Amino acid sequence: MSRQPLRLAVLEAQRVLTDAGVASPRVDAELLAAHVVGVPRERLPMVPLVDPPVVEALRVLVSQRAQRVPLQHLTGTAAMGAIEVAVGPGVFIPRPESETLLAWGLAALQGVTQPLVVDLCTGSGALALALAHARPDAQVHAVERDPVALSWARRNAEARAAAGDTPVVLYAGDVADPGLLGALDGMAYLVLCNPPYVPVGTPLPPEVALHDPPAAVFAGHDGLAVISEVVRTGTRLLREGGSIAIEHDDSHAVAVPALLAARRVLTDVADHVDLAGRPRFATARRTTLPVSPGPVSPGLPSRPEP
Ligand SMILES: C[S@@+](CC[C@H](N)C(=O)[O-])C[C@H]1O[C@@H](n2cnc3c(N)ncnc32)[C@H](O)[C@@H]1O
The missing domain is CATH 1.10.8 (Helicase, Ruva Protein; domain 3)
Structure with a gap:
C-alpha cells in the first residue's frame, strides 16, 4: 500500500x-x-x-x-520539571498542577548548598527525581507506602542515576509511622509532598477513577486523612528555617493552612494557586525563633508534638 x-x-x-x-x-x-x-x-x-x-x-x-485509558499509559511517560518518568498501571500519573509545587520548592532552596530534601508520598518518584535533577548538590530522600508504586519509583530512580543525576534514596514507609525517617529528624531543609487528597465519593473522570490507584487519590471523607499525618511527620523532619510544601484539593485552601498554623514551630503559613489559578498547595517554614511552651492546663498532659 x-x-x-x-x-x-x-x-x-x-x-x-x-x-x-x-x-x-x-x-x-x-x-x-x-x-x-x-x-x-x-x-x-x-x-x-x-x-x-x-x-x-x-x-x-x-x-x-x-x-479513556490515560494518554501517559499509552506513551509510557509523564513529565515533571525538566525530566520524564516512566508510568503505567499501578502508579499515580504525575500532574502538571504539581509543577508549581516543585518550582516553589526549588525557589525555597535558593542560596542553600547541599540541602537535605524529603519527598513524602513519592509515587513514581517524579517530584524527588525532578528536584535531584535540578539540584545535583541536594541529598534527596523519598518515601512511598505502596509496593507497586515503589517499584516504579525504583525503576525511575535507576534510570535517572544512570543518566547522571545524583541518586535519590528511596524508602518503603507510611507517613503515619511516628518513627518514619527518624534518623533525619530536624535535618530537612525542604519537605515536599503531593499526597492523596480527594474526598471519598468525589466524582472523577474515567482516566482517574479507573486507572490511578485509589490509595493514591482518596484520603477519607474530607480528603485530609493523609495530609494531617504529612503535617505531623514533615514538621518533625524540618530543621530550623526549613520549608514544607503540601499539595491539596482546591477545596482545602483554608483547611491545610490551618493544619500547618496549628503547629507552634511553623511560621509564614501561606496558600498558593496552580497554573489554572486554583488553590493547590500550602507552605510553611520552621521558625528560627525560640518557641514558647504554650498554655499548660493543670492535670492535662503537655502537648507531645512540635
Ligand atoms: C497523589 S499520589 C502522588 C505521587 C507523586 N508525589 C506525584 O506527584 O506524582 C500519592 C502517593 O502517596 C502514596 N501514599 C498514600 N498514602 C500513603 C502513606 N500513608 N504513606 C506513604 N505514601 C502514601 C500513594 O501510594 C501514592 O503513590
Whole structure:
C-alpha cells in the first residue's frame, strides 16, 4: 500500500477522541502520533507521509485512548520539571498542577548548598527525581507506602542515576509511622509532598477513577486523612528555617493552612494557586525563633508534638 498523509490520520484521531469525550482531543491525537512516529510533537509537520503500519499503530492507540485509558499509559511517560518518568498501571500519573509545587520548592532552596530534601508520598518518584535533577548538590530522600508504586519509583530512580543525576534514596514507609525517617529528624531543609487528597465519593473522570490507584487519590471523607499525618511527620523532619510544601484539593485552601498554623514551630503559613489559578498547595517554614511552651492546663498532659 502507498504511504499516507500523517495530517489526515491525526485529523481522524482527533475526531474519534472528540466523540469519546476526551478533554483535549487535538493535543492527545498529536502526542499519540508523535509517539508512534518517534519524533517530538513540534516536529510532526516535518513528517508529511507515513507507512500504513504507522497509521494502524496510531489507530490502535487512539481506540484505547477513546476508551479513556490515560494518554501517559499509552506513551509510557509523564513529565515533571525538566525530566520524564516512566508510568503505567499501578502508579499515580504525575500532574502538571504539581509543577508549581516543585518550582516553589526549588525557589525555597535558593542560596542553600547541599540541602537535605524529603519527598513524602513519592509515587513514581517524579517530584524527588525532578528536584535531584535540578539540584545535583541536594541529598534527596523519598518515601512511598505502596509496593507497586515503589517499584516504579525504583525503576525511575535507576534510570535517572544512570543518566547522571545524583541518586535519590528511596524508602518503603507510611507517613503515619511516628518513627518514619527518624534518623533525619530536624535535618530537612525542604519537605515536599503531593499526597492523596480527594474526598471519598468525589466524582472523577474515567482516566482517574479507573486507572490511578485509589490509595493514591482518596484520603477519607474530607480528603485530609493523609495530609494531617504529612503535617505531623514533615514538621518533625524540618530543621530550623526549613520549608514544607503540601499539595491539596482546591477545596482545602483554608483547611491545610490551618493544619500547618496549628503547629507552634511553623511560621509564614501561606496558600498558593496552580497554573489554572486554583488553590493547590500550602507552605510553611520552621521558625528560627525560640518557641514558647504554650498554655499548660493543670492535670492535662503537655502537648507531645512540635
Ligand atoms: C497523589 S499520589 C502522588 C505521587 C507523586 N508525589 C506525584 O506527584 O506524582 C500519592 C502517593 O502517596 C502514596 N501514599 C498514600 N498514602 C500513603 C502513606 N500513608 N504513606 C506513604 N505514601 C502514601 C500513594 O501510594 C501514592 O503513590
